Amino acid sequence: MRLNASHLEKMRIVGYAANSLTSRYYDVLRTQILQDMDKNGWQFLAITSPTPNCGKTVTACNLAMSVARLPEREVLLVDMDMHKAQVSEYLGINHSNNLLSVLEDRASLGDSCVEAKFGPESVSVLPGTPARDGAAEWMASQTMANVLQAIKREFRSGIVIFDLPPLLLGSDVLSILPRMDAVLLVTGVGTTTPNEIKECQKHLQRSHLVRVVVNKVSETSESYYGYGYS
Structure with a gap:
C-alpha cells in the first residue's frame, strides 16, 4: 500500500523525505547505527524508552524510512509493543493481520507483513495489536x-527494527532483550528523569546499547539528537 504524505507529516513522520531539514537528524542517526550494526554483523535493533511519551514509535518509523531510502538496503519494522501498538496509526496502515495473528498461528508471517510504499522506496511492516x-x-x-x-x-538480507514497549513498565522488554542484537534508547526532555536513566542503565548492562536519542519537544518543533552511550 502507498502511504499518505499528509498523514505522515501530521503524525511527525518525516524520514521519507530526503531533502527535509528534520529528516537529516534521522539520517545522521541512521548512519551511526548502521555503521555499528554492519561492523558487528547485527540484524535486530530494538527501540525502547524508559516510560511512555518519549517518542520511541516516531523514532522507529522515521529511522526505518531513513534506512529504506539507502540503495540496496531492506528494512522490516515490527510493532512489538503489545500494550499500545501504534505503528499502524502513525503510518496510516490498515491491515487485518498482525504480530499477534502470527503468534496465535492464525496467519503466516508473509501474509501479516505490509509493504508500505513512499516515493520509489518501501518499508516492510509487521503491524502490532494490543x-x-x-x-x-x-x-x-x-x-x-x-x-x-x-x-x-525470511529477512536475512535486511535490518529489522523492533518498536518495543517502554523498558520500565514491566518485564516485557527484559524478556526479549537477550534476543536482540542492539538497543536504541529514546528519552524525552521533560519526560524522562535522571533516576529513570540510571534504572535503564542497570537493565541494559548486558545489551549492546548503540545510541541514546534525546527527544526535545517544543511547541513549534521536534528535534532528535543521537549520542554515544557507555
Missing part, C-alpha cells in the same frame, strides 16, 4: 522465539 492478556508471557514464549527465527530467516 494483547488483552499475557503480553509479557507472549514476549518470553518459545512461540515468540520461533517467530523471531522466522523473521531472521
